[in-house]
Amino acid sequence: MKNNILEVNNLSISFTQYSRGLDTIRITPVKSLNISIKKGEILAIVGASGSGKSLLAHAVMGILPINASIEGEMYYNGVLMDQKRIEKLRGKEIAFIPQSVNYLDPLMKVKDQVQIGLPKDRAKAVQEQLFGKYGLKKSDGDLYPFQLSGGMLRRVLFATSVKDDIKLVIADEPTPGIHPEALNAILTQLRSFADRGMAVMLITHDIVSALKICDYVTIFKDGENIETAPARAFKGNGSELKTDYAKNLWNSLPQNEFIDMEVFK
Numbered sequence: 259m260k261n262n263i264l265e266v267n268n269l270s271i272s273f274t275q276y277s278r279g280l281d282t283i284r285i286t287p288v289k290s291l292n293i294s295i296k297k298g299e300i301l302a303i304v305g306a307s308g309s310g311k312s313l314l315a316h317a318v319m320g321i322l323p324i325n326a327s328i329e330g331e332m333y334y335n336g337v338l339m340d341q342k343r344i345e346k347l348r349g350k351e352i353a354f355i356p357q358s359v360n361y362l363d364p365l366m367k368v369k370d371q372v373q374i375g376l377p378k379d380r381a382k383a384v385q386e387q388l389f390g391k392y393g394l395k396k397s398d399g400d401l402y403p404f405q406l407s408g409g410m411l412r413r414v415l416f417a418t419s420v421k422d423d424i425k426l427v428i429a430d431e432p433t434p435g436i437h438p439e440a441l442n443a444i445l446t447q448l449r450s451f452a453d454r455g456m457a458v459m460l461i462t463h464d465i466v467s468a469l470k471i472c473d474y475v476t477i478f479k480d481g482e483n484i485e486t487a488p489a490r491a492f493k494g495n496g497s498e499l500k501t502d503y504a505k506n507l508w509n510s511l512p513q514n515e516f517i518d519m520e521v522f523k
């Protein structure tokens with residue numbers, strides 16, 4: 259518990275569904291999940307589609323649908339989280355970078371999107387970050403989201419989500435199918451969040467990229483986390499890995515991809 263920004267203990271998520279009008283059925287896609295992330299750490303969460311990665315993120319953000327029920331405990335900075343507390347922290351100390359870039363307002367200029375919710379004196383500084391840290395050109399600020407490329411949109415999404423007071427960043431699949439230059443900008447940005455002391459939960463199918471920046475990897479299978487290992491366990495000879503799933507994953511990795519890793523970490 260000590261030093262953990264986020265700790266999730268025995269989290270289960272169930273949904274009640276109606277079948278053929280009257281019968282109710284209950285499904286539990288997340289079962290007894292346990293994860294923790296410390297200040298300055300990146301935890302990569304990997305696992306097949308449907309293994310419960312996004313549901314975990316949504317539970318931490320308090321944005322599960324109304325037919326969901328949860329069991330277990332989530333602690334933020336050592337204090338138990340309930341819906342009321344989550345809502346206070348959401349967007350202020352806990353940032354969520356969603357999978358889809360469609361959450362940006364298509365009819366608002368990029369430079370205006372990044373300052374939503376900020377006082378005037380802070381807005382300018384945050385705009386400057388977009389053109390500094392995130393590497394967009396000044397002229398890009400006058401564009402609307404639908405005029406930007408996929409990689410640029412991702413960077414705007416980061417800038418709108420992660421403001422200075424954030425302590426926990428949850429990024430849900432932030433690098434799908436983007437150009438290597440934009441990919442590197444996003445990986446570098448995620449690493450710099452951690453280096454500035456934030457805790458980062460990185461949900462991804464791109465384990466090769468995640469291993470360039472993360473500290474730990476946890477593997478989800480059928481709603482459970484079956485193994486958590488330090489990133490180095492996937493980069494060496496694989497002997498530290500315990501489950502067949504992790505060993506198979508290690509086996510599938512192109513080990514020569516990690517040569518440039520020091521660029522990031």
Ligand SMILES: Nc1ncnc2c1ncn2[C@@H]1O[C@H](COP(=O)(O)OP(=O)(O)OP(=O)(O)O)[C@@H](O)[C@H]1O
Nearest residue numbers: 273285287305306307308309310311312313314323
């Ligand atoms: N509102 C809901 N009602 C019922 N089942 C749901 C609901 N939301 C998600 N699920 C189910 O929970 C399971 C886990 O979904 P989740 O989105 O967490 O998967 P994931 O690991 O993030 O997958 P992907 O990598 O494809 O994004 C899936 O089988 C999904 O169908």
